[in-house]
Amino acid sequence: EVQLVxxxxxxxxxxxxLKISCKGSGYSFTSYWIGWVRQMPGxxxxxxxxxxxxxxxxxxxxxxxGQVTISADxxxxxxxxxxxxLKASDTAMYYCARLWSFNWFDPWGQGTxxxxxx
Amino acid sequence: QSVLTxxxxxxxxxxxxxxxxxxxxxxxxxxxYVSWYQQLPGTAPKLLIYExxxxxxxxxxxxxxxxxGTSATLGITGLQTGDEADxxxxxxxxxxxxxxxxxxxxxxxxx
Numbered sequence: 688e689v690q691l692v693x694x695x696x697x698x699x700x701x702x703x704x705l706k707i708s709c710k711g712s713g714y715s716f717t718s719y720w721i722g723w724v725r726q727m728p729g730x731x732x733x734x735x736x737x738x739x740x741x742x743x744x745x746x747x748x749x750x751x752x753g754q755v756t757i758s759a760d761x762x763x764x765x766x767x768x769x770x771x772x773l774k775a776s777d778t779a780m781y782y783c784a785r786l787w788s789f790n791w792f793d794p795w796g797q798g799t800x801x802x803x804x805x
Numbered sequence: 806q807s808v809l810t811x812x813x814x815x816x817x818x819x820x821x822x823x824x825x826x827x828x829x830x831x832x833x834x835x836x837x838y839v840s841w842y843q844q845l846p847g848t849a850p851k852l853l854i855y856e857x858x859x860x861x862x863x864x865x866x867x868x869x870x871x872x873x874g875t876s877a878t879l880g881i882t883g884l885q886t887g888d889e890a891d892x893x894x895x896x897x898x899x900x901x902x903x904x905x906x907x908x909x910x911x912x913x914x915x916x
Contacts (some may be wrong), residue, residue: 722905724850730844731807732850732893734905746904754824782849789904791840793852793861 688763689713691721691796698802699773702768706769707799709783710793716764717741720786724766726741727779738766773803806832809894809908810906817884825879825911827894833906837897839877841870842892844910850861853892854879889915 693710703779709721723735740759747757768781777804781799784792810828817823827839841854852861854870857877869880877894894908 724907731891731910732895734899734907737904748904749885758910763835787855790838791852791855792850795849795851798849805823 689785689794690796691785693781693783693799696800696802698804701773701775701777701802702801703773703800704769705773707781707801709766709768709796711764711766711785714785717761718744720789721759721766722784722786722792723755723766724782724784724792725751725779726782731764732782735768735781740764740766742761747767775803775805777801780804807909808898808906809896810894811908811911812910814914816916817885818916819886820883821884822880823884823913824881825892825894825913827877827879827908829875829877829896831875831894831907833875834872834877834899835875835899836899839846839870839872839894839896841868841879842895843894844893845874850893856904859882884915886915902915 690712692710710779719742720737720739722737725733735751736757738757739757740761756769761805784795834836838856842850844850845857857872858870867882871878891910898906
C-alpha cells in the first residue's frame with residue numbers, strides 16, 4: 688500500500704525553528720515528486736512547493752519562496768518542510784502528497800498541525 | 806483569493822444530484838488537466854477525479870468530472886449524508902505565478 692506518514696503535531700513559539708517530515712512507503716520514493724500544501728484554520732488549500740527526491744530538484748510557490756525550505760533524504764524515503772523562524776501566521780495544517788504526472792496529488796499524508804503561539 | 810473560482814457552498818437533499826463548478830483561465834484549466842479532491846471534516850484531502858474525468862480505484866461512479874474550455878465541473882449523484890465535505894479543484898498553471906493552483910473550495914451540505 689502506498690502511504691505517506693507525517694510527523695506529529697508541533698507547538699512552537701514565534702522565532703523558533705521547525706522541521707516536519709513526510710515518510711513514503713510502498714513505492715519508489717525517488718521516482719515521484721512530493722508536494723507540500725498548507726491549510727490555515729478554516730481556509731482552503733495552498734500549494735507551497737514540490738521536490739523530486741531522486742535529485743532534490745525543488746520548485747517553490749512564489750508565495751512561499753524564501754519563507755520555507757523543502758528538502759528530502761532519499762536514503763530514508765523522507766521529505767521535509769522547515770522554517771528557520773516561525774511566525775504566528777504559520778499556524779496551520781500542513782500536508783504532503785505525491786504528485787502524479789505534474790497533474791494530481793495522490794495519496795496525501797495525514798497532515799501535521801503546527802501551532803505557533805507565545 | 807484563489808486562482809480557480811468555486812462557489813463557496815452548495816446544498817441538496819439526499820438522493821439528489823449536485824454540481825460544483827471550477828473556473829480558471831487559459832494558463833491553467835484551459836491547457837491542463839483538472840483534478841478534484843474531497844476533504845471530509847477533520848481529515849486529509851482525498852483524490853476523487855484526475856485528468857478531468859477519471860476516477861481512481863475505489864471511487865464510486867456517483868462522482869464524475871468534466872471540463873470545457875477554462876471551466877471544470879464535478880458532479881455527484883445519489884447524494885448521501887456521508888458526502889458532506891469540502892471539495893477542491895486543482896490544476897497545473899503555466900504562468901509564472903505558481904505551478905499548482907487550487908480552487909477556494911466548496912462546502913457541500915446534504916440537507
